[in-house]
Amino acid sequence: MKIIVSVKQVPARDSSLRVDAQGKWLEEADLTYEMNEPDAYALEEALQLKEKLGGEVVVLCAGPQRAAQTIREALAKGADRAIHIEWEERAAPDALTTAQLLANAVKPESPDFILTGLQSDDLGYGQTGVVLAELLGFAHATIVMEVEPQGDAVRVKRELEDGWFQHVSLPLPVVLTIQSGIKKLRYATLMGIKKAKTKEVKTIPASQLGIDLNSGLVMERIYLPTRSKKTQIFSGEPKQAAHQLVEKLKFEARVI
Amino acid sequence: MSVLVVLEQRGGKWNRTSFEALAAGQKIGQALATPVTAAVLGSNIDSLATEAAAFDIQKVFAIDDAALEQYTPDGYAAALEQLIQASTPKVVVFPHTYQVRDYAPKLATRFRKSLVSDVVDLKTVSGGLSYVRQLFQGKLNADIPAEGDLQFVSIQAGAFRAAEPASATNPIEQFRVKLDPSAIRSKPEAPYREAQRSVDLGAAPVIVSVGRGIKEKENLPVVEALANALGAELAASRPICDNGWLPMERQVGSSGQTVSPKVYFAVGISGAIQHLVGMKGSKTVVAINKDENAPIFETADYGIVGDLFEVVPALVEEIQKTKA
Ligand SMILES: Cc1cc2nc3c(=O)[nH]c(=O)nc-3n(C[C@H](O)[C@H](O)[C@H](O)COP(=O)(O)OP(=O)(O)OC[C@H]3O[C@@H](n4cnc5c(N)ncnc54)[C@H](O)[C@@H]3O)c2cc1C
Numbered sequence: 406m407k408i409i410v411s412v413k414q415v416p417a418r419d420s421s422l423r424v425d426a427q428g429k430w431l432e433e434a435d436l437t438y439e440m441n442e443p444d445a446y447a448l449e450e451a452l453q454l455k456e457k458l459g460g461e462v463v464v465l466c467a468g469p470q471r472a473a474q475t476i477r478e479a480l481a482k483g484a485d486r487a488i489h490i491e492w493e494e495r496a497a498p499d500a501l502t503t504a505q506l507l508a509n510a511v512k513p514e515s516p517d518f519i520l521t522g523l524q525s526d527d528l529g530y531g532q533t534g535v536v537l538a539e540l541l542g543f544a545h546a547t548i549v550m551e552v553e554p555q556g557d558a559v560r561v562k563r564e565l566e567d568g569w570f571q572h573v574s575l576p577l578p579v580v581l582t583i584q585s586g587i588k589k590l591r592y593a594t595l596m597g598i599k600k601a602k603t604k605e606v607k608t609i610p611a612s613q614l615g616i617d618l619n620s621g622l623v624m625e626r627i628y629l630p631t632r633s634k635k636t637q638i639f640s641g642e643p644k645q646a647a648h649q650l651v652e653k654l655k656f657e658a659r660v661i
Numbered sequence: 662m663s664v665l666v667v668l669e670q671r672g673g674k675w676n677r678t679s680f681e682a683l684a685a686g687q688k689i690g691q692a693l694a695t696p697v698t699a700a701v702l703g704s705n706i707d708s709l710a711t712e713a714a715a716f717d718i719q720k721v722f723a724i725d726d727a728a729l730e731q732y733t734p735d736g737y738a739a740a741l742e743q744l745i746q747a748s749t750p751k752v753v754v755f756p757h758t759y760q761v762r763d764y765a766p767k768l769a770t771r772f773r774k775s776l777v778s779d780v781v782d783l784k785t786v787s788g789g790l791s792y793v794r795q796l797f798q799g800k801l802n803a804d805i806p807a808e809g810d811l812q813f814v815s816i817q818a819g820a821f822r823a824a825e826p827a828s829a830t831n832p833i834e835q836f837r838v839k840l841d842p843s844a845i846r847s848k849p850e851a852p853y854r855e856a857q858r859s860v861d862l863g864a865a866p867v868i869v870s871v872g873r874g875i876k877e878k879e880n881l882p883v884v885e886a887l888a889n890a891l892g893a894e895l896a897a898s899r900p901i902c903d904n905g906w907l908p909m910e911r912q913v914g915s916s917g918q919t920v921s922p923k924v925y926f927a928v929g930i931s932g933a934i935q936h937l938v939g940m941k942g943s944k945t946v947v948a949i950n951k952d953e954n955a956p957i958f959e960t961a962d963y964g965i966v967g968d969l970f971e972v973v974p975a976l977v978e979e980i981q982k983t984k985a
Contacts, residue, residue, distance in 0.1 A: 586903025
């Protein structure tokens with residue numbers, strides 16, 4: 406089986422997000438980066454699928470040079486090789502543009518499975534996997550919790566709203582978008598980290614994939630949302646703030 | 662030219678966020694000075710179509726087909742593709758549900774468009790309409806100008822007040838689609854719920870809910886002490902339950918329980934939309950978070966910006982003092 410796992414590098418969860426002077430993106434100097442969390446779970450699922458079915462896991466990543474770090478991490482955890490679509494131009498492409506790049510890069514690979522996270526922690530469009538499936542003509546399922554391969558098909562458990570679930574069977578090739586938290590993530594071993602250095606990373610400049618990189622949705626301005634609600638904030642020393650809050654809870658909310 | 666709002670039903674029951682999307686669609690219609698239509702898909706949906714026709718819209722498209730009895734992305738995308746080709750709307754609006762996440766991007770791709778997903782507000786900037794959506798799980802907003810001859814937009818739950826029926830009887834058009842059942846690749850089984858919950862958080866008057874700010878399972882006693890002092894139930898955001906630090910049945914949010922206690926303490930919880938939908942109905946919300954820009958403060962009535970490992974013990978001490 407050939408399993409592609411599509412991962413994105415995003416600003417780390419605890420980054421301080423400062424909007425740049427143009428209001429178009431973030432002050433990059435402030436940021437550290439990490440693998441998008443749902444993609445880390447997609448990678449784990451891909452590695453476990455390979456352990457079950459044999460074959461190879463290929464990491465696919467579109468992003469600037471710094472994304473090489475995230476690719477190395479995936480290789481260190483056990484992926485076999487990688488395709489890096491190198492792309493410096495736009496900080497915040499829309500899902501269609503990204504998926505077009507990914508689709509053109511994986512087409513020659515003819516994979517059986519493509520796994521990716523259900524959304525990215527930065528832009529959060531939640532669409533890349535679905536659009537990729539449509540562009541490739543693959544079936545897909547989203548918000549996947551369990552993957553049960555069945556020969557040339559797969560049965561997955563999908564999460565629905567309000568604590569409901571559903572099993573769905575699909576023919577291969579397939580794109581699955583994976584929910585966070587479904588398995589325990591593995592750590593890269595020292596051996597894995599060493600081996601990763603020798604694994605193949607094929608770099609494809611985005612400009613060579615025949616996609617119009619400057620079309621699609623434009624974010625005209627990004628900004629901190631203005632708070633519409635008057636939240637009463639108690640500041641100062643923890644002791645003092647706690648005292649003020651307890652007074653409120655006692656005399657206004659009347660729960661103590 | 663029109664605004665087409667796609668309403669969602671499952672097994673003959675509306676997803677209520679459909680009417681929030683309808684309200685957003687009506688606002689978009691006003692901004693663009695175009696009529697609003699609605700679509701209902703499924704099998705045997707006459708009574709739903711009649712209910713939809715009571716809203717303040719131009720007409721309802723009913724797409725009634727046996728192949729749409731169960732939701733599949735192939736079936737829904739094919740049916741709506743045909744409706745969009747025939748009715749040429751300018752904007753197609755959806756509620757941002759799990760189902761819409763599953764097929765709307767596919768549908769938009771057929772028209773080589775990108776869905777503007779999870780929209781929370783509309784803005785008129787220098788005469789033009791913009792969609793406002795969130796980035797970084799609600800920490801930032803982005804304005805996206807409503808451009809192009811065909812736009813796809815999905816509306817976040819809770820962002821618009823649901824439209825109310827206007828007791829009209831607007832026309833219903835039965836829209837026939839050609840669906841090839843063999844082209845529907847996914848075979849869904851019946852939806853189910855996991856085993857009965859033994860904890861019903863819905864009845865708790867006070868809830869102390871803990872998020873990833875707690876860092877490690879070993880730190881849970883910090884919030885347990887607060888729950889004990891208040892006689893509260895303990896709950897959590899999803900990552901805490903995913904990690905197995907607390908049982909799944911204590912998870913609050915779109916994939917967990919919906920609660921509306923008198924007081925909800927959100928401790929080290931950022932306030933992602935999937936969490937908020939589960940606790941927004943709380944009478945009073947108290948947030949404790951070290952990040953003053955955390956989205957949870959937008960929902961909170963009272964907040965303390967600070968390190969929970971200092972604030973929570975201080976709070977426990979104050980409560981005990983008061984009670985003594
Ligand atoms: C389809 C889908 C369904 C989902 N369903 C749910 C659901 O039902 N319920 C749910 O909760 N989530 C759900 N999620 C996940 C949701 O999107 C968020 O990822 C999750 O709610 C984040 O949990 P958190 O707030 O605990 O963690 P984070 O977002 O990581 O926030 C941690 C917070 O702790 C604060 N913090 C850190 N250290 C400290 C400290 N020392 N003192 C004080 N504050 C501190 C940080 O400032 C931050 O705000 C779902 C997601 C998807 C895509």
